Amino acid sequence: MHTDCTRRQWLAAAAGAALVRPFVATATANPTPRVAIGKCPDYGPELLPTMQRMFDQLGGLERLVKGKTVAIKVNMTGDTNIRLGHAPAEDTHYTHPRVIAATVHLMGRAGARRVRLLESCWSSSEPLQEFMLRANWEPRDFLGAAPLVEFENTNVLGRARKYARLTTPQGGHMFRAFDLNHSYTDCDVFVSLAKMKDHATAGVTLSMKNCFGITPVTIYGDGAGIDEPSIEPRGGRGIMHAGNRQPSKSAVPENDPKTPREDTYRIPRIVADLVAARPIDLAIVEAIRSMAGGEGPWVKPSRAISPGVLVAGTNCVATDAVCMAVMGYDPMAVRGMAPFEKCDSTLQLAEELGVGPRDLKRIEVVGTPIREAMFRYRV
Amino acid sequence: MNPNWPLRWPEEWREAGALDLVKGTSLGCVLFPQADGYQNVIERAHQLDIATCDIEHAPTGVEIVKGEWPGIRMTPGQGDASSGPTGAPWIDSNGWLVRLTRMQKTGSAVWVAADPPKSNEVVPLSRHLVAVADCAAHGGCWVVTLDKDLAAGLAARKPEAVDGWRKLIGAIDFFGAHHEWSTWRVDAALAVVSSFAGDNEFFSHELLNLMARTNVSYSIVAVDGLRPDDLNGLRAAVYPDANAPSAKVRQVLLEFVERDGLLITGPRWGNLPGAPPAAESHPRYEIRRFGKGRIAMARKQPEDPYEMAQDAQILLSHRYDRVRLFNGFLLGSYCTMAPDGRRLVHAINYGGGTQDDAATARIAGRYRSAKLWLLERTGAQRLELDAQRDGVEMRLPPLDVYGGIELEA
Numbered sequence: 001m002h003t004d005c006t007r008r009q010w011l012a013a014a015a016g017a018a019l020v021r022p023f024v025a026t027a028t029a030n031p032t033p034r035v036a037i038g039k040c041p042d043y044g045p046e047l048l049p050t051m052q053r054m055f056d057q058l059g060g061l062e063r064l065v066k067g068k069t070v071a072i073k074v075n076m077t078g079d080t081n082i083r084l085g086h087a088p089a090e091d092t093h094y095t096h097p098r099v100i101a102a103t104v105h106l107m108g109r110a111g112a113r114r115v116r117l118l119e120s121c122w123s124s125s126e127p128l129q130e131f132m133l134r135a136n137w138e139p140r141d142f143l144g145a146a147p148l149v150e151f152e153n154t155n156v157l158g159r160a161r162k163y164a165r166l167t168t169p170q171g172g173h174m175f176r177a178f179d180l181n182h183s184y185t186d187c188d189v190f191v192s193l194a195k196m197k198d199h200a201t202a203g204v205t206l207s208m209k210n211c212f213g214i215t216p217v218t219i220y221g222d223g224a225g226i227d228e229p230s231i232e233p234r235g236g237r238g239i240m241h242a243g244n245r246q247p248s249k250s251a252v253p254e255n256d257p258k259t260p261r262e263d264t265y266r267i268p269r270i271v272a273d274l275v276a277a278r279p280i281d282l283a284i285v286e287a288i289r290s291m292a293g294g295e296g297p298w299v300k301p302s303r304a305i306s307p308g309v310l311v312a313g314t315n316c317v318a319t320d321a322v323c324m325a326v327m328g329y330d331p332m333a334v335r336g337m338a339p340f341e342k343c344d345s346t347l348q349l350a351e352e353l354g355v356g357p358r359d360l361k362r363i364e365v366v367g368t369p370i371r372e373a374m375f376r377y378r379v
Numbered sequence: 380m381n382p383n384w385p386l387r388w389p390e391e392w393r394e395a396g397a398l399d400l401v402k403g404t405s406l407g408c409v410l411f412p413q414a415d416g417y418q419n420v421i422e423r424a425h426q427l428d429i430a431t432c433d434i435e436h437a438p439t440g441v442e443i444v445k446g447e448w449p450g451i452r453m454t455p456g457q458g459d460a461s462s463g464p465t466g467a468p469w470i471d472s473n474g475w476l477v478r479l480t481r482m483q484k485t486g487s488a489v490w491v492a493a494d495p496p497k498s499n500e501v502v503p504l505s506r507h508l509v510a511v512a513d514c515a516a517h518g519g520c521w522v523v524t525l526d527k528d529l530a531a532g533l534a535a536r537k538p539e540a541v542d543g544w545r546k547l548i549g550a551i552d553f554f555g556a557h558h559e560w561s562t563w564r565v566d567a568a569l570a571v572v573s574s575f576a577g578d579n580e581f582f583s584h585e586l587l588n589l590m591a592r593t594n595v596s597y598s599i600v601a602v603d604g605l606r607p608d609d610l611n612g613l614r615a616a617v618y619p620d621a622n623a624p625s626a627k628v629r630q631v632l633l634e635f636v637e638r639d640g641l642l643i644t645g646p647r648w649g650n651l652p653g654a655p656p657a658a659e660s661h662p663r664y665e666i667r668r669f670g671k672g673r674i675a676m677a678r679k680q681p682e683d684p685y686e687m688a689q690d691a692q693i694l695l696s697h698r699y700d701r702v703r704l705f706n707g708f709l710l711g712s713y714c715t716m717a718p719d720g721r722r723l724v725h726a727i728n729y730g731g732g733t734q735d736d737a738a739t740a741r742i743a744g745r746y747r748s749a750k751l752w753l754l755e756r757t758g759a760q761r762l763e764l765d766a767q768r769d770g771v772e773m774r775l776p777p778l779d780v781y782g783g784i785e786l787e788a
Contacts, residue, residue: 083705086739086774126693133697136741138768297706 033315033356034058035322037368040288041308043098047288051102054312055110057366064189064282064314066111071118071187073154074100075195075210077296079122080135084297087304089135092291095195097137099286099310101145103193108146115146118183120155120213125232128153154181155216155233163219163229165252166277173269173349174259177252177277179219179229184278192280192316196287196307196323198377199295201241201263202271203339204327206320207283208346209295211274212267215240219248240270264343272349275316279355283319284312287326292377307375309368317347317356318363328376331358338378383407383430384551385490386523388417389530395423400533400544402427405551410434410492410522434492434522442484443522446473446491449513450506451709451730470711470729475587475599477519478565479575482599489519495526502526504543505731505780508550508754512781515554516713516725518561523547550754550780557752557783563715566722567598568699569615569691572632574602579620585684586619592685593692596701596714605631615641615695619687621680623649637670643691645680663690700743707738710778714742722746724784732779740784743770751775752783759785 036054040046055061074095083089090096100117107115121131128151129139143149152158160182167177184190194210202209215237218224223234225248239245241263246253259265287309293302309326313319321331324347330337335344347358357363360370386406393416401409401424408430411417421431430438437443452469473491480489491514496502507523514521525533532540554560571590573583590597600609602620605628610616616632618624624632633652636642643664653669660666663686664675675694681687701714702724709730715723724742749771750759762784765772775782 081703081705081708083736083739086705086737130693130697133700134703136703136767136770136772 031357032362032364033313033318034364034366035311035313035315035319036366037322037326037370037373038310038312039308039368039373040310043096043288047098048102048105050310051099051284051312052106054310054367055106058312058314061106061110064110065107067113068188069114069116069186070107070112070189070191071116071183072100072103072107072191072193073118073210073214074193075205075213076119076121076131076135077205077213078298080131082297084291084302084304090137091289092304093195093197093296094135095193095286096288097132097141099284099288100193101141103191103284104142104145104149108149112146112189114148114150116150116152116183116187117142118152118154118181118214120181120216120233121153123217123233123235125153125156127151152181152183154183154214155221156181156218156231157216157229158182160186163216163251168273168277168353170276170353171255172273172276172353174254174256174266175252175270175273175277176255178215178274179247179251180214180278181216184214189281190278191282191284193284194286196285196290196309196311196327197295198291198293198299198302198327198339200299201343202267202346203341203343204320204324204329204346205295206285206323207280207316208271208275208320208350211278211280212237212240212271214274214278219251224248225250241267268344268346268349271346272353272355275350276353276355280316282312282314283316284310285319285323286310287323287375305375305377307373309373309375311373315356317350317358320347321358321360321363322365322370325360325370326373326375328374328378331360384520384523384555385410385492387434387492387495387525388412388420389495389525390414391527391530392534393417393420394534395420397534398423398427398429401429404548405555406523406548408432408438437490440487441490442480442487443490443492444476444480446476446493446514447471448493448496448506449473449510449727449729468709468730470592470709472513472588472591472711472727472729473519473521474513474517474711474713475584475591477514477517479584479587479599481518482601483575489514490522491519492522493524495524498527500526502529503731504529504546507543507547508780509727509729509731511547511550511554512725512727512754513711513729515551515561516727516781516783523551553752553754559717560715560723560783563717563723565596565598566701566714566716567596567613568701569595569617569695570598570600570610570613571617571619572600572602572605572609572628573618573620575599578622582621582681582684583619586617586688589685590688590691591711593688594700594702594712595688595692595695602628607631607634610635610640613640614699615643615691617687617691618642618644618648619681619684621645621647623647633669636672636674639671641672641695642674643677643687643694644674645677647680648676651676661690661694664694666694700741702743703741705739705741706736707740707775710738712740720788722784722786722788724786726775726778726782726784728778728780737777738775739772740775741767741770741772742784742786744786744788746771746786746788749773749784749786752785753778754781755779 163179164185192207199205218229324331653667749762
């Protein structure tokens with residue numbers, strides 16, 4: 001494992017091979033994906049250089065984003081008015097806006113042509129900026145962080161005339177295709193910018209589980225239209241959890257509606273299918289401050305924590321595997337083992353689809369070693 | 380607000396002795412059933428200098444309006460609160476009705492009367508207290524209406540009922556002690572300008588009701604006699620009426636837009652001045668720039684007041700939220716401003732004592748101190764302020780029924 005490899009050192013080492021290894025690398029093209037860990041005590045001045053250093057350790061952002069449209073899916077799960085105690089949502093279950101702003105800024109500095117921030121706002125068709133304002137965030141902070149920044153609430157159709165269909169390689173575990181907001185295809189680079197948390201249904205929520213929120217509830221939600229997508233989103237994704245009905249008929253139905261109707265079976269598979277259908281080019285998982293015990297304040301008991309760590313990588317399965325190790329879990333855990341006591345491992349299921357490896361022996365960790373970054377989520 | 384609060388005399392109280400409960404309290408008027416059999420009680424009330432009337436005949440200077448029991452609407456047969464279109468609990472409040480009536484009947488006291496609870500309906504004391512607080516916070520009076528159990532318990536002088544009665548009178552006295560609050564004007568971001576009558580009555584009334592649910596802080600302005608001053612300090616004006624405005628109203632509203640205001644209206648407005656902005660689009664509204672401001676005209680005459688309320692909130696932007704409540708799922712708020720600039724945010728727990736988590740309030744503006752008034756306490760308690768960009772946050776203790784957050788700049 002590399003530890004303190006700078007971009008310059010990395011480039012120098014790679015130069016011997018005549019070609020610099022591409023930043024974007026699939027599991028098959030690059031059997032040893034690289035994941036960077038950075039320690040950062042708070043969201044202050046150290047944040048930007050820490051993230052810059054981590055991206056450099058991964059080979060530099062420029063190769064990935066220069067001249068490109070970058071779509072960044074952030075994590076703003078649940079409604080904005082829910083807090084764990086009095087703590088702002090970004091200190092517990094939302095991706096922190098300063099991490100978002102730093103990411104946008106670094107993307108812009110690396111030459112991204114356009115950065116588009118994406119999230120499916122809870123039960124609402126309102127613009128993402130309005131959702132952010134309700135969370136006490138200032139969207140102008142993001143607009144000013146890079147030359148061209150856009151926002152899109154991906155719970156609805158948005159600017160497109162129809163939803164974009166993304167197919168799952170190998171047919172998927174549960175869905176062979178998904179209909180999504182156009183922003184997930186109208187981009188050159190897709191970034192999952194997640195929070196490092198436990199999850200009541202899926203064990204953990206990291207860069208992959210963050211993508212459960214890319215599904216529009218107009219098609220995959222409780223208020224989805226029967227034949228066509230509904231116009232207005234309503235409620236959550238209960239039908240994805242329970243499987244009590246199929247998505248709108250305009251979308252591709254489940255592969256096999258006779259499979260178990262249990263959320264602990266369904267959600268990990270749906271997430272694995274999603275990240276296979278919409279590959280994550282860059283996974284960033286933030287836990288400078290976070291929460292343990294669940295994915296949001298509605299999961300009880302849960303507690304606020306300050307791990308002071310960031311993890312990033314170009315392979316989402318490998319990145320999530322390193323995150324699990326940082327959280328004090330075994331990324332090779334299967335159903336019945338912590339944190340998957342009641343559910344299947346999304347990492348295992350994504351690995352089965354060829355998305356990436358979860359075995360730390362097959363992952364190159366750079367930056368802070370896992371043992372130094374470790375923060376046990378379960379006491 | 381009339382300092383003489385009204386009590387609806389329970390039908391089953393036939394004895395004048397029950398007037399002892401009323402004597403010496405802030406309940407200065409008793410509304411008797413329109414039936415025989417109460418003459419001795421009425422006579423005794425007059426001897427005790429307690430005014431009497433009935434629901435159809437309000438005393439001079441009082442407007443009695445029919446309201447509903449405020450609170451969280453429950454799904455019949457279930458313990459869960461029913462949800463509105465947003466998934467948020469559906470809060471019933473008479474606040475909009477009190478405010479509208481006060482605007483229409485300037486100088487009159489507004490009493491809100493709701494039907495007595497059904498005989499088999501369990502009404503916790505907190506529900507009575509919420510009804511009092513909801514009306515009083517908006518400058519009106521609730522016609523105190525006892526449920527069967529409370530009326531029977533009081534008739535029998537059961538300690539629990541008498542204790543509840545004292546709390547009810549205590550809540551009325553609390554608002555009586557802060558009578559000046561009812562004279563403070565709304566701290567609004569938006570005005571609803573309408574005739575509120577005729578063909579526009581249903582839609583405009585529902586718009587007020589539902590706009591309160593969307594947490595937009597609004598003022599109510601009669602279209603007749605609309606003056607530029609009515610829109611001072613506001614960010615937006617909604618003209619929802621289904622008829623074109625008069626030339627004078629049009630002029631006042633367009634001047635407001637030219638000064639950086641936002642006008643939200645329907646197609647009956649007529650021809651729009653200005654040019655469409657390139658960057659802004661809306662699925663239901665055509666948006667034009669005019670002067671320094673914007674005009675958003677619905678492409679079709681709005682038929683759903685809730686949709687219009689939500690659209691108005693987004694067109695205005697949450698940037699101008701006066702109050703944001705976190706973990707305050709059952710709380711409603713009403714923001715007012717004193718002549719000297721002090722702010723008062725009335726926070727009402729419409730769930731009545733069922734608040735699971737303590738709430739955090741974010742209030743727009745810069746303030747140096749805040750204090751909290753509670754029904755249960757005589758004095759105010761100081762609140763710690765967490766200064767933020769364009770606002771302050773404060774942690775609230777669990778509110779059983781009501782908290783008045785008073786802020787000084």
